[in-house]
Amino acid sequence: QDFLLAMNSFMQISRIISQSSEKVIVVSVSEKSNQNLESKLDRLEKYVKTLESISNKHKIEENDNNFTTAYSLIEEIRNQINTNEDSSKNIDELKDLIKSIKNEIRNSMAEKQSNSIKNFFEKFLVQIDQKLMQAKDLGRDEIEIDRANELILEIRELLSKNQINDAKKVYSELKVVLKDIGISVKIT
Numbered sequence: 420q421d422f423l424l425a426m427n428s429f430m431q432i433s434r435i436i437s438q439s440s441e442k443v444i445v446v447s448v449s450e451k452s453n454q455n456l457e458s459k460l461d462r463l464e465k466y467v468k469t470l471e472s473i474s475n476k477h478k479i480e481e482n483d484n485n486f487t488t489a490y491s492l493i494e495e496i497r498n499q500i501n502t503n504e505d506s507s508k509n510i511d512e513l514k515d516l517i518k519s520i521k522n523e524i525r526n527s528m529a530e531k532q533s534n535s536i537k538n539f540f541e542k543f544l545v546q547i548d549q550k551l552m553q554a555k556d557l558g559r560d561e562i563e564i565d566r567a568n569e570l571i572l573e574i575r576e577l578l579s580k581n582q583i584n585d586a587k588k589v590y591s592e593l594k595v596v597l598k599d600i601g602i603s604v605k606i607t
Contacts, residue, residue, distance in 0.1 A: 456500050456510075463513055464493050470520050479527045485520050489513060537578050540586065543604070544571050547593070550602045559600050567596045 467489045474482045492513045499506035548571065555564055570593040577586040597604065 456506065457497075459510070460493060460496055460500070463510075463517065467493070467517060467520075470517070470524060474520070474524055477524070477528055477531070479524055481527065482520050482523050485516060485523070489516050489520070492516065533581060533583060536583055540574065540578055540590075544574060547571060547597065547602075547604050550597075550604055551600075554600050554602055563596055563600045567593060567600065567602075570596060 467486065471482075471486050474486070492509055496506045496509045496513065498504075499509065547567070551564055551567055551571075555561070570589055574586045574589050574593065577583075577589060
């Protein structure tokens, strides 16, 4: 009878130990998963801050609402991680928002660069126009002057269509014609 009692106690202790070790394993896996999510979220938040810094540096105001939304999502995801809720949907949403912000920054910077190149070209073409008028007054080759004016019009048209690389190619042709006329134009 003592032996049966001892065996019964041993079985109960074994069950309790077995159940508690299962809980420890579940808790360890859950904690590890949460640590991975926290680490991933920290990297995403750092990236959002970097994008915000770039956006502010280049004065891209279109993204202001996106950053507010991103920080709200980050906060919501942190709360979900702390309460062991599924945050995968919000993480995917945050990643999509980050892609959108990145594309907006890229597009805005490309547009600003394009506008800067167009402005530079236009100022330069005005100088060339003035030099061509002077060359005409000096009686230089009318055909070459007309050709230069045609190239200038072509460059302006290409710039208006945002075809900057093509405008550069036509400008190369214009330089040759200007050289034939005897005009040198320096960038100022």
